[in-house]
Amino acid sequence: MGSDHTHRRWSHLQKVLERSGPFCRPDFEPSSETLKFLMENCKLLVIGAGGLGCELLKDLALMGFRQIHVIDMDTVELSNLNRQFLFRHKDIGSSKAEIAAKFINARVSGCNVVSHFCKIQDKDEAFYRQFHIVVCGLDSIVARRWINGMLISLLVYEDGEIDPSSVIPMVDGGTEGFKGNARVILPGLSACIECTLDLYPPQVTFPLCTIANTPRLPEHCIEYVKVIQWPKENPFDCAIDGDDPQHINWIYEKATERAAQFGIQGLTYRLVQGVVKHIIPAVASTNAAIAASCATEVFKLATSCCASLNNYMVLNNIEGIYTYTYEAEKKDDCLACSQVPREIEIKDPNWKLKDLIELLCERSDLQMKNPGLTANINGKNKTLYMHTVQSIEEKTRENLQKTLQDLGLRDGIELNVADVTTPNTVTLKLKFSQTDVEML
């Protein structure tokens, strides 16, 4: 970074990173190494290359981050072009991640964005483990919950304490019209997506009987066609594809007929599209503000120059500008992040499943009554035994007499145990005290 040009290019960052100041964290040491780390080592993952994703990529690249990966399963659509500024008309139909990466790499010299045109679920732990920080610009709760669970599963515990180097912070942004939020999640340390799941509003649904018999809104007519008429008539022999104009047209026509029948006004093609695809209104300025906040948090986490957002910021631009930050609390019984897997020692790999269940009932720190056991083996759920549900009991009874080895339970496998004595399913990690070398 010797030349005058690079010096001038990053001088604004040097002012922040090479000098101390009243807002610095006490443990912050001004140094030129920090900028070097940010530019050379710090590896980021941006999830989503849509409205928020384009802003995030632009912000992060211009901030000096160079090792950026972006993942998105979608392709560019015409309606994206007003705000997803990394895309042009000729890009319609191409992968958002690929086009966005190409654009940033061409525009910001030195930046190396790597694209992944797939679902986040297609990548494994080794992929996610390589990143320092994950930033999300998603529009789906399922996807947020999935990446949240993934980052939590990467935590390493030693004697019940989290190994800090296994923590991959997640900065999550979300917008809907003029409202948005940005939050910082330190998996295992602060409130996670699952801790605050009840913050997400339920999806708007209408009573089925209203849809069927007493529709009053154009939305009721569209839902009727979607929920009842489509499965009945199955016009294209497949499930509804919101991106297929033929499908939308069919729904539009049928819904118009129904609306006319009930004297309902206001049914348009766009409304049909919106209801079928659950389109939420997008406002470019909200995306810009939320992405800027997220990018700033990434910068703070990467450099430690300033305390992070603690930990949930809401933005509301509907009337004037209102913003508020509060600390979302970690939930003691969170299904995802409160699970510090307890180890359970297996003295003999020839133990049968019934011996293990007996142990769960006898151990003074567990004292379970009728535990139902499942395990996750090679990413697939396996039900080992459930006493309480007759049909499962009958099918899993034979497992009781099998040895743990025969059931595929090895050292390090996690069991999910549900029992009336605990409010949630508990995770127990098997630890074979004598690891059989031949087994490995």
Next chain:
Amino acid sequence: MIKLFSLKQAKKDGESPKAGTQKKASAAQLRITKDINELNLPKTCGTEFPDPDDLLSFKLIICPDEGFYRGGRFVFSFKVGPNYPHEPPKVKCETQVYHPNIDLEGNVCLNILREDWKPVLTINSIVYGLQYLFLEPNPEDPLNKDAAEVLQNNRRVFEQNVSKAMRGGYVGSFFFERCLK
């Protein structure tokens, strides 16, 4: 607040993953495991799990022992999605039934399956909700309008229609398959 990256420890590249870490079950999976293990079925209900390893899709069989539908056997399919319990499971009635709140395609009008679903509710809540539909069919909010009208105007005729349908036969122009136990 912990300081996450000390610069000397420029981790990641070439770092070998710790052995023994392994994909955790999803929150939806953990929750359904709890729900299923705590199913407390009324004696008129039973479940069928075609694949016991897959707790996310199963069938519920209701055989009412009182009311209009006594002696019938009704099968419901449950599909639990990855967003459970934020979203309710999808429930369909697989048995053709003459019922004001269940249409001939198997759609079920039960408030907690749609607009009144809350994550605190469980599979058990739905089982009781469905069982109640057979004890107290509700003509006020119908899905099968014809059945609702008959129930409202003449309970005797409704009762006859129900037993005709359960024995297997026509009610109006629709043929119901036999579903007696």
